[in-house]
Amino acid sequence: MSDLTNAAVASTRCPPLRIALAGLGAVGAGVIRLVETNAELIARRAGRPVIITAVSARDRAKNRNVDLSPFAWEDDMTAMAARDDVDVVVELVGGADGPALTLARNAITHGKALVTANKAMIAHHGMELARVAEQKGVALRFEAAVAGGIPVIKALREGAAANKVERIYGILNGTCNYILSTMEDTGRSFADVLDEAQQKGYAEADPTFDIEGTDAAHKLSILSAIAFGSQIDFASVDTSGISRISAADIAEAEALGYIIRLIGMAESDVGPDGKARLFQRVQPHLVPRDNLLAHVDGATNAVVVEGNFSGRLLFQGAGAGDGPTASAVVADIIDIARGMDTGFEADMSFSISVAELEAMAPAPSGHRSGRSYIRFIVADRPGVLAEIAAAMRDAGVSIESLIQKGHASNEGAAEDGVLVAMVTHEGPEEAVGKALALLDGSTSLTQPPLVLHILND
Amino acid sequence: MSDLTNAAVASTRCPPLRIALAGLGAVGAGVIRLVETNAELIARRAGRPVIITAVSARDRAKNRNVDLSPFAWEDDMTAMAARDDVDVVVELVGGADGPALTLARNAITHGKALVTANKAMIAHHGMELARVAEQKGVALRFEAAVAGGIPVIKALREGAAANKVERIYGILNGTCNYILSTMEDTGRSFADVLDEAQQKGYAEADPTFDIEGTDAAHKLSILSAIAFGSQIDFASVDTSGISRISAADIAEAEALGYIIRLIGMAESDVGPDGKARLFQRVQPHLVPRDNLLAHVDGATNAVVVEGNFSGRLLFQGAGAGDGPTASAVVADIIDIARGMDTGFEADMSFSISVAELEAMAPAPSGHRSGRSYIRFIVADRPGVLAEIAAAMRDAGVSIESLIQKGHASNEGAAEDGVLVAMVTHEGPEEAVGKALALLDGSTSLTQPPLVLHILND
Numbered sequence: 081m082s083d084l085t086n087a088a089v090a091s092t093r094c095p096p097l098r099i100a101l102a103g104l105g106a107v108g109a110g111v112i113r114l115v116e117t118n119a120e121l122i123a124r125r126a127g128r129p130v131i132i133t134a135v136s137a138r139d140r141a142k143n144r145n146v147d148l149s150p151f152a153w154e155d156d157m158t159a160m161a162a163r164d165d166v167d168v169v170v171e172l173v174g175g176a177d178g179p180a181l182t183l184a185r186n187a188i189t190h191g192k193a194l195v196t197a198n199k200a201m202i203a204h205h206g207m208e209l210a211r212v213a214e215q216k217g218v219a220l221r222f223e224a225a226v227a228g229g230i231p232v233i234k235a236l237r238e239g240a241a242a243n244k245v246e247r248i249y250g251i252l253n254g255t256c257n258y259i260l261s262t263m264e265d266t267g268r269s270f271a272d273v274l275d276e277a278q279q280k281g282y283a284e285a286d287p288t289f290d291i292e293g294t295d296a297a298h299k300l301s302i303l304s305a306i307a308f309g310s311q312i313d314f315a316s317v318d319t320s321g322i323s324r325i326s327a328a329d330i331a332e333a334e335a336l337g338y339i340i341r342l343i344g345m346a347e348s349d350v351g352p353d354g355k356a357r358l359f360q361r362v363q364p365h366l367v368p369r370d371n372l373l374a375h376v377d378g379a380t381n382a383v384v385v386e387g388n389f390s391g392r393l394l395f396q397g398a399g400a401g402d403g404p405t406a407s408a409v410v411a412d413i414i415d416i417a418r419g420m421d422t423g424f425e426a427d428m429s430f431s432i433s434v435a436e437l438e439a440m441a442p443a444p445s446g447h448r449s450g451r452s453y454i455r456f457i458v459a460d461r462p463g464v465l466a467e468i469a470a471a472m473r474d475a476g477v478s479i480e481s482l483i484q485k486g487h488a489s490n491e492g493a494a495e496d497g498v499l500v501a502m503v504t505h506e507g508p509e510e511a512v513g514k515a516l517a518l519l520d521g522s523t524s525l526t527q528p529p530l531v532l533h534i535l536n537d
Numbered sequence: 538m539s540d541l542t543n544a545a546v547a548s549t550r551c552p553p554l555r556i557a558l559a560g561l562g563a564v565g566a567g568v569i570r571l572v573e574t575n576a577e578l579i580a581r582r583a584g585r586p587v588i589i590t591a592v593s594a595r596d597r598a599k600n601r602n603v604d605l606s607p608f609a610w611e612d613d614m615t616a617m618a619a620r621d622d623v624d625v626v627v628e629l630v631g632g633a634d635g636p637a638l639t640l641a642r643n644a645i646t647h648g649k650a651l652v653t654a655n656k657a658m659i660a661h662h663g664m665e666l667a668r669v670a671e672q673k674g675v676a677l678r679f680e681a682a683v684a685g686g687i688p689v690i691k692a693l694r695e696g697a698a699a700n701k702v703e704r705i706y707g708i709l710n711g712t713c714n715y716i717l718s719t720m721e722d723t724g725r726s727f728a729d730v731l732d733e734a735q736q737k738g739y740a741e742a743d744p745t746f747d748i749e750g751t752d753a754a755h756k757l758s759i760l761s762a763i764a765f766g767s768q769i770d771f772a773s774v775d776t777s778g779i780s781r782i783s784a785a786d787i788a789e790a791e792a793l794g795y796i797i798r799l800i801g802m803a804e805s806d807v808g809p810d811g812k813a814r815l816f817q818r819v820q821p822h823l824v825p826r827d828n829l830l831a832h833v834d835g836a837t838n839a840v841v842v843e844g845n846f847s848g849r850l851l852f853q854g855a856g857a858g859d860g861p862t863a864s865a866v867v868a869d870i871i872d873i874a875r876g877m878d879t880g881f882e883a884d885m886s887f888s889i890s891v892a893e894l895e896a897m898a899p900a901p902s903g904h905r906s907g908r909s910y911i912r913f914i915v916a917d918r919p920g921v922l923a924e925i926a927a928a929m930r931d932a933g934v935s936i937e938s939l940i941q942k943g944h945a946s947n948e949g950a951a952e953d954g955v956l957v958a959m960v961t962h963e964g965p966e967e968a969v970g971k972a973l974a975l976l977d978g979s980t981s982l983t984q985p986p987l988v989l990h991i992l993n994d
Contacts, residue, residue, distance in 0.1 A: 110846070114699060114846050117701075117845070117846075118699060118700065118701055118845070118846070121701055121766070122698075122699060124766065124889045124893060125698045125699075125888050125889055126698075223696075229844075229846070229847040229848060229850065230850060231691075231692055231695070231696025231697065231850075234688075234691065234692075234695060234696050235688055235691075235692070235696070238688070238691060238695075238868060238871070238872060239680075239688025239691045239692070239868055240688065240864065240868065241579075241582045241583075241867075241868050241871045241872075242571060242575060242579060242582075242863070242864050242866075242867030242868050242870075242871060243575065243864055244574075244575055244578055309578070309581065372853070375832050382851075387686075387864060388574070388575070388860075389567070389571050389574075389575070389686070389860040389861065389863055389864040389867075390686040390854065390855070390860065390861050390864035390865075391686060391854060391855045391858070391860060391861050392854060392855070393686065393687060393688075393852075393853070393854040394839075394851065394852070394853040394854060395850075395851070395852060395853075396829070396850070396851040396852075396853070397847065397848060397849060397850040397851060398847070398848045398849070401848070403845075403846040403847065403848060404846065404847050404848050406699070406846055407697065407699050407700055407844060407846040407847035408847075409699075410698075410699030410846075411695060411696055411697065411698050411699050413699075414695070414698045414699060415695060415698075431582050432581045432582055436581055
């Protein structure tokens with residue numbers, strides 16, 4: 081906000097908070113609807129009216145089922161950053177770079193508060209943007225970037241602020257959760273369910289970011305920074321997606337007492353130099369049936385925060401959708417409006433100053449201890465099981481249970497072999513890697529093996 | 538905080554926030570341990586060190602496994618409100634009135650921020666205390682008063698602030714939830730499980746406040762005020778406890794696809810005069826097996842907030858215990874410390890100014906529509922079922938399903954008759970009341986009937 085505007089606002093309790101909205105897709109239209117539908121209630125809770133003054137999007141003519149006529153239109157969204165009648169810029173354009181980043185940088189530089197739902201931009205440029213926002217004394221808020229309408233950023237920044245977070249994990253991508261829980265309910269294949277999800281609009285035309293785990297990794301890296309007081313380190317998130325999960329994997333997991341979910345998980349440990357390291361992983365996991373996340377179905381998101389005093393806290397709700405995401409955007413706007421009431425305009429986007437966020441080294445996965453599910457598709461001939469078992473033994477992997485299924489019962493898993501699935505006893509993850517290395521190149525395996533970690537309690 | 542102290546604090550970022558702690562039970566000792574264990578992290582997140590300067594409790598000599606020697610001791614806890622070396626008074630004494638209320642009033646009057654875990658005091662005197670706190674410009678915070686370590690007050694005040702809340706409901710009493718889920722797991726009687734819970738320390742020596750629903754009603758009335766922008770109206774909470782739930786009720790509910798939980802629920806409707814009314818109820822409910830709350834076992838608490846844009850949000854965690862409650866207390870302290878950084882010392886305890894909270898009339902339950910579970914213990918003789926069925930018919934209650942059990946299978950429900958349990962179709966609650974009135978005085982009933990509402994989706 082410009083100094084002039086700031087002074088004007090500070091002089092009385094009543095002047096409205098003026099919003100510029102960049103991006104008028106489903107969420108942008110949702111924000112307009114929310115600001116209008118709940119106007120009176122928002123004004124009471126914010127201590128002042130919240131009004132939209134300017135909007136911008138690529139296509140002015142598109143029908144969005146909202147009346148844009150009360151708002152100034154900008155063809156060039158970056159121009160909104162310099163408007164005198166704007167206090168807060170809401171960026172709903174998306175994309176890590178490009179116009180979204182240009183707008184964000186400009187808005188903050190011009191002293192506007194920035195509210196964004198853009199997880200990719202925050203994951204890649206959040207440190208830079210937060211640093212400038214602190215220098216400028218403006219708010220940078222991104223509740224809507226993680227877990228849709230669930231106020232989990234606030235829960236971590238404030239609600240659980242007294243705790244050393246020991247672990248944070250959750251279901252951060254609604255598309256993957258919808259696909260996996262539908263596969264579970266129907267026994268259908270990944271490709272089949274993805275296809276249907278695309279037709280229904282639950283998955284994008286290009287679903288890569290969702291199904292390969294990138295979207296969840298963006299969100300996890302943001303949560304990690306707040307939870308552990310570390311700089312965002314998206315590049316170190318050990319990420320894999322759900323496209324290799326077969327109907328047979330889901331059936332085997334179920335038989336063993338698990339469901340399969342794409343889980344983002346982060347925790348800190350201490351490296352050999354005595355310094356704290358950060359471990360971040362987004363991967364499909366086997367989730368025990370009695371886990372808090374075992375009942376999270378469909379497009380729902382859920383995050384578990386384990387604090388050293390709070391114990392385990394669960395936050396669950398819609399992970400996407402125009403209403404929930406708009407709810408998070410406007411919660412940030414109300415916080416900003418409340419702060420302005422009293423001169424408290426900006427606080428720390430990541431709970432502490434960017435300068436104080438540690439550059440934590442990534443913790444390697446090899447030293448980690450846990451249980452794993454390993455699935456092989458193997459040639460149907462004698463000696464194959466002995467070969468696998470020998471590799472496990474030689475690498476020191478202890479097998480807890482094992483299922484081998486013939487062609488007939490191999491529910492669509494593979495055309496090219498039979499399925500051998502096992503669950504290991506607790507042991508170092510690197511031992512599993514060693515066992516698979518011993519099997520690398522073996523003609524007994526007709527597909528690369530699939531390893532899924534078991535979410536431990 | 539005194540003006541002098543305030544000025545000193547405002548002059549630099551570094552001076553510590555100084556806490557006086559009244560009440561050194563398990564939670565008080567937990568707050569001391571938390572402030573010490575996580576001191577560095579709290580200082581970073583609060584922007585200043587948080588230190589305890591003074592403590593008070595009834596018995597100075599009692600062993601609490603914490604070292605009190607660094608703190609000034611006050612025999613008279615009210616004296617802490619006037620100490621110059623105190624910025625925030627933390628009240629953990631308990632009780633709606635008496636010393637806790639005297640301390641709270643004095644602290645606020647002396648310009649100290651007040652943090653409390655005292656649900657009874659806030660339920661009865663929260664409006665008065667918040668009004669004075671606003672006049673004095675000091676913070677009054679009570680995150681720890683509702684649902685232990687779960688930041689649900691913050692979620693309502695801030696995280697879901699953009700929403701018109703349509704309904705809020707949850708499991709707000711860990712003792713009742715422990716008893717009911719243990720009865721469910723073991724088939725044992727209420728009296729038996731309560732006895733064990735008392736021996737294990739999960740229930741108090743006098744468990745009345747917990748098992749009769751008063752504690753949950755305190756909490757619900759606080760949540761309602763924030764969710765609906767209404768004045769706290771504890772007296773209007775339609776409250777009943779769990780002491781009449783029998784093992785047979787739990788078994789019948791299970792056979793019908795439900796679990797039994799003590800649920801606090803509030804929603805608003807519109808009265809005949811066009812004004813919004815508030816309905817608040819704490820009662821054991823039948824919870825459908827697919828409800829979000831159906832997997833909440835043991836001493837856990839969980840709250841569901843239904844917002845008109847956010848959709849359904851679930852917040853779950855430990856509802857009591859020294860660690861979780863201390864986590865909530867210190868979260869409030871950190872919020873206060875952060876606000877002081879920037880001159881933002883107090884905000885609205887109930888999300889909006891007390892003066893703006895509406896005096897909503899209580900909505901009567903009779904007009905409500907829903908499904909009910911009705912359990913009779915009846916004399917084992919011909920014609921009894923016909924009598925009950927006729928009363929239902931005459932009152933317009935439509936029966937969806939009915940179970941009658943003979944003595945042999947009447948799992949400890951009653952010595953004095955056989956059990957008849959039914960579930961009604963959706964209909965007005967007053968019709969059920971009418972049916973029971975028709976049966977009032979009937980010699981066929983050997984106990985007063987038990988009515989439990991079914992939590993609707």
